[in-house]
Amino acid sequence: MELQNSDQVIQFIDFPSLHLSFKLHNVEHATMFLHLTVFACFALLAEISNLPEILHGILGILATSIFGQELFLLHYHSTDHVGLEGHYHWLLQLVVFISLMLALVVTCFPSCFPAALVLSISVVFQGVWFMNMGFNLWFPHFVPQGCVTQSSEAVMCQTDEADLRAQAMANLQFSWVLAAILILVAGISVIFARNRADRSLLSKYEQLQSRGRDIPVTINCLK
Numbered sequence: 001m002e003l004q005n006s007d008q009v010i011q012f013i014d015f016p017s018l019h020l021s022f023k024l025h026n027v028e029h030a031t032m033f034l035h036l037t038v039f040a041c042f043a044l045l046a047e048i049s050n051l052p053e054i055l056h057g058i059l060g061i062l063a064t065s066i067f068g069q070e071l072f073l074l075h076y077h078s079t080d081h082v083g084l085e086g087h088y089h090w091l092l093q094l095v096v097f098i099s100l101m102l103a104l105v106v107t108c109f110p111s112c113f114p115a116a117l118v119l120s121i122s123v124v125f126q127g128v129w130f131m132n133m134g135f136n137l138w139f140p141h142f143v144p145q146g147c148v149t150q151s152s153e154a155v156m157c158q159t160d161e162a163d164l165r166a167q168a169m170a171n172l173q174f175s176w177v178l179a180a181i182l183i184l185v186a187g188i189s190v191i192f193a194r195n196r197a198d199r200s201l202l203s204k205y206e207q208l209q210s211r212g213r214d215i216p217v218t219i220n221c222l223k
Contacts, residue, residue: 028073035066060107067100084147084155084166088133091174095129098122121181128177136170144169 039062046055074093102119105112135142137155146162147155157163 028077032066032070032073035062035069039063039066056110057107060103060110064100064103064107067096067103071096071100082154083163084144084157084170085137087167087170088137091170092126092129092133095122095125099126117185121185124181125178128181129174132173132177136173 039059042055042062043052043059046052046059052059071093074089074096077089099119099122102115102122105115106119109115136144138149140149143149143155144157144162144166146159147157147166149155157166
């Protein structure tokens with residue numbers, strides 16, 4: 001394996017009739033999904049074997065490794081993310097760091113529902129933020145005003161004012177995405193809470209009915 005610094009390309013195979021090389025940042029992105037694939041395969045195997053509770057600790061370690069490696073590769077990325085793109089990646093690192101901490105908490109305290117819920121929210125947040133980054137950084141129609149996409153696929157703002165405005169819009173998008181996810185989670189929680197409340201009322205009513213059958217009812221008090 002050979003690393004060509006000039007083009008940031010990794011040469012895996014170099015034979016006269018066979019060449020296999022990839023751009024370095026693409027290999028880094030694929031490595032993030034490699035850990036996700038390992039976790040998914042092991043989790044599926046645990047479910048098929050009916051051993052999810054016994055292997056919970058190992059599953060937690062693998063889940064933590066996903067976010068740890070993701071944060072590591074994002075922070076020490078070969079591509080020098082500067083300007084607007086760097087700001088988007090910095091916000092992404094915040095979410096990944098929260099996911100990493102919560103994965104550790106859930107691994108140590110598997111019965112902690114709030115931690116598991118926030119972990120799920122952070123994972124959804126990552127997915128939505130990835131899509132938001134894709135639209136705002138690599139689709140010319142969605143690039144902020146005053147910024148342009150260069151041939152190197154990097155977004156550069158023409159003035160400092162445009163750069164500050166674009167970063168402020170990124171901060172607002174971050175808050176809006178979080179608010180939308182929280183509203184969705186709150187709505188789903190209310191629906192589940194209502195269903196559970198209805199079931200509990202129904203079970204109490206059934207218990208009262210069963211007790212009523214067991215207790216004899218006296219119609220005439222004189223008897």
